[in-house]
Amino acid sequence: MSTPSPTPTPAPACRHFGTCGGCQTLDQAYEAEVRDKEQSLRALFEGGGIASSTVRPLLSAQAPEGYRTTLKVPFAGYRGEPQAGFYRAGTHEIVNLEECAIQHPALVELLQIARELAAECRVSMYHEARQSGVLRALAARVGQGTGALLVGLVVRRADDRRVAQMAQKLYYGMRRRGLVGVVENHHDQASNAFFGKVTRVLHGEGRLPETFDGLQVQTSLTSFSQSNHTDAETVYRVARELLEPVANKTITELYSGWAPLGLRLAAAGAKLFCVEQSKIAVRDGQRNAKDNGLSDRISFCAMDAAHGLLQAPPSDAVIVDPPRKGLDEMVRIGLQRGPAPHLVYISCNPVTLLRDIEALADRYQLESIQPVDLFPRTPHVECVASLRWRNGS
Numbered sequence: 001m002s003t004p005s006p007t008p009t010p011a012p013a014c015r016h017f018g019t020c021g022g023c024q025t026l027d028q029a030y031e032a033e034v035r036d037k038e039q040s041l042r043a044l045f046e047g048g049g050i051a052s053s054t055v056r057p058l059l060s061a062q063a064p065e066g067y068r069t070t071l072k073v074p075f076a077g078y079r080g081e082p083q084a085g086f087y088r089a090g091t092h093e094i095v096n097l098e099e100c101a102i103q104h105p106a107l108v109e110l111l112q113i114a115r116e117l118a119a120e121c122r123v124s125m126y127h128e129a130r131q132s133g134v135l136r137a138l139a140a141r142v143g144q145g146t147g148a149l150l151v152g153l154v155v156r157r158a159d160d161r162r163v164a165q166m167a168q169k170l171y172y173g174m175r176r177r178g179l180v181g182v183v184e185n186h187h188d189q190a191s192n193a194f195f196g197k198v199t200r201v202l203h204g205e206g207r208l209p210e211t212f213d214g215l216q217v218q219t220s221l222t223s224f225s226q227s228n229h230t231d232a233e234t235v236y237r238v239a240r241e242l243l244e245p246v247a248n249k250t251i252t253e254l255y256s257g258w259a260p261l262g263l264r265l266a267a268a269g270a271k272l273f274c275v276e277q278s279k280i281a282v283r284d285g286q287r288n289a290k291d292n293g294l295s296d297r298i299s300f301c302a303m304d305a306a307h308g309l310l311q312a313p314p315s316d317a318v319i320v321d322p323p324r325k326g327l328d329e330m331v332r333i334g335l336q337r338g339p340a341p342h343l344v345y346i347s348c349n350p351v352t353l354l355r356d357i358e359a360l361a362d363r364y365q366l367e368s369i370q371p372v373d374l375f376p377r378t379p380h381v382e383c384v385a386s387l388r389w390r391n392g393s
């Protein structure tokens with residue numbers, strides 16, 4: 001009997017692969033990546049005592065390349081020329097990005113034009129070690145369902161004449177290609193945080209128009225947004241299916257962002273109490289709720305998740321969607337009191353998900369875990385877990 005030949009390994013479709021830290025598995029066939037991810041997830045969860053039957057097969061990405069609708073890259077000067085791109089893995093050295101297999105092509109083009117304009121306008125580049133220069137970074141997003149573009153220039157100092165010139169040329173040059181606005185974010189701290197606290201509009205709109213499920217929203221560049229719209233839809237669909245029937249349910253959503261999931265659930269008839277620490281995301285969520293006639297179905301609490309949980313109304317379900325570090329200890333303690341019979345946990349880090357499932361095990365029984373490949377060509381995976389009160393809770 002002949003052995004099946006292994007899946008052929010393609011040549012990586014990007015000249016930066018291997019030096020740039022933006023993606024890690026472009027040299028693998030996508031089917032092999034899915035298989036490897038699924039195997040390592042199963043090994044992790046089984047090692048934590050979770051029955052294999054509880055973990056559903058990984059849902060692969062709909063488009064494993066060109067999917068990233070958010071771009072966030074630092075700028076720096078090299079031999080008098082602006083450079084912009086992801087850091088070389090494990091360093092703060094920029095790989096000057098000329099192409100990218102995972103970014104949306106419109107964002108790669110926008111970056112190239114912005115870099116050329118930075119050179120043409122002789123914008124001074126930020127120097128991290130010396131804390132000098134002006135232009136630190138560029139952030140841009142493509143709007144879901146609209147294809148509109150919004151760009152932000154992160155600067156160490158406001159009111160720089162050359163940045164103003166660059167921004168103007170960028171806006172008027174790209175308007176016909178869907179650029180709706182240029183904003184400037186002020187960041188004068190020596191920290192690794194990408195954005196500073198203050199953002200102002202330089203040209204056009206300050207928020208990106210997006211549309212999904214019959215809803216029309218606008219989102220700020222500094223509010224968290226999923227970077228893979230297409231597969232984020234799968235994550236939200238899985239969460240919603242777990243919560244069915246949704247109509248008339250009272251749901252508390254912690255770490256809600258501007259509530260892309262909460263708005264969908266409110267539109268389906270649920271009543272949402274959303275907790276999010278970013279005031280900008282909360283403002284976006286409130287405006288979007290109002291613009292879509294959902295203000296009476298969704299309310300927001302601009303607070304840390306642990307404090308917000310204390311203010312939550314009695315709920316049929318709690319949704320949590322924390323950052324990679326998982327639930328804060330005080331949130332775990334709050335959830336151990338079992339505020340709702342159903343807990344839907346959306347996680348971008350299976351290691352902290354497993355830790356939190358174990359910490360909540362006295363109160364909640366794990367029902368299922370659905371992995372979704374939200375981050376193809378990287379080692380990361382999103383999971384949606386469903387947990388219910390144990391009998392007698």
Ligand SMILES: C[S@@+](CC[C@H](N)C(=O)[O-])C[C@H]1O[C@@H](n2cnc3c(N)ncnc32)[C@H](O)[C@@H]1O
Pocket residue numbers: 224225226254255256257258259260261275276277278281303304305306321322323328348
């Ligand atoms: C992974 S994002 C999820 C956002 C949203 N659910 C979505 O799908 O776009 C995590 C969110 O939690 C917020 N966050 C982080 N730490 C928090 C905390 N301690 N309390 C409340 N929100 C927090 C972040 O600002 C971010 O919006």
